[in-house]
């Protein structure tokens with residue numbers, strides 16, 4: 067039987083509607099909307115597109131979203147000075163620095179400079195640490211948070227389920243595994259050195275593919291009745307956007323599957339908006355006497 071499609075577009079719309087309501091309540095209570103600053107260094111075409119849509123969509127839900135586009139030659143000192151300014155600005159609740167940065171800028175130095183309370187992409191060591199320790203109150207990376215929402219919307223039982231995450235990046239794989247663990251799944255993390263990836267994937271009740279390799283995961287790697295979340299965004303030989311999973315073959319075995327495009331992608335920005343609202347609420351709650 068063909069899998070049910072986990073429709074990221076529709077679920078992202080639902081998240082945006084929830085955020086719009088929350089933003090209106092926040093603005094009415096505090097006299098200002100939540101503020102999100104998106105920082106872009108350079109003119110990488112994909113990054114320009116991503117940051118513009120983050121600015122546009124945040125404004126559509128009532129967040130004051132602003133894109134700070136800096137020239138490719140911006141020095142680390144200049145970038146750190148801007149981050150310090152945004153950290154100190156009370157009207158700014160969220161700061162997102164678009165990755166990848168140009169090579170002359172050290173990613174960790176820049177990410178570490180963002181105030182953890184404003185780190186809406188959850189990449190500061192404080193937030194990554196809270197997630198790893200299973201402690202509440204931190205901010206987690208937007209893409210895995212979006213994947214968790216997809217799983218929740220599908221009603222997938224995670225407690226006791228075998229979950230396999232393919233990929234161990236700080237942006238997707240690792241935080242995804244931590245979020246699944248927090249929901250009591252039994253989690254394996256696979257990566258480029260993993261032996262017999264196929265056998266490991268075949269055990270997964272929940273399979274999250276985040277390797278960035280077109281159609282790495284074949285249909286016969288999927289356990290019957292599994293839930294498949296495909297984070298990968300790759301171009302095939304014809305230039306078409308494809309995931310890490312062979313969708314047509316996998317959908318014959320899975321119970322739920324995300325399409326590419328229209329699965330995880332739309333959830334990432336929706337989760338960023340949600341994180342900005344949460345960060346704003348947490349900051350004002352902390353400022354209350």
Ligand code: NAP
Nearest residue numbers: 209233234235238257258276277278297298299330331334
């Ligand atoms: P990344 O930093 O390149 O990490 C890729 C991970 O996959 C690494 O841990 C790597 O292992 C592992 N890997 C690579 N080839 C593998 C193989 N053949 N078998 C098993 N593991 C393999 O990428 P990322 O930032 O996590 O992104 C992953 C994918 O998700 C990309 O396609 C990206 O475009 C997409 N993405 C989509 C969204 C969205 O909103 N939809 C957001 C973020 C990323 P090693 O650690 O051993 O090198």
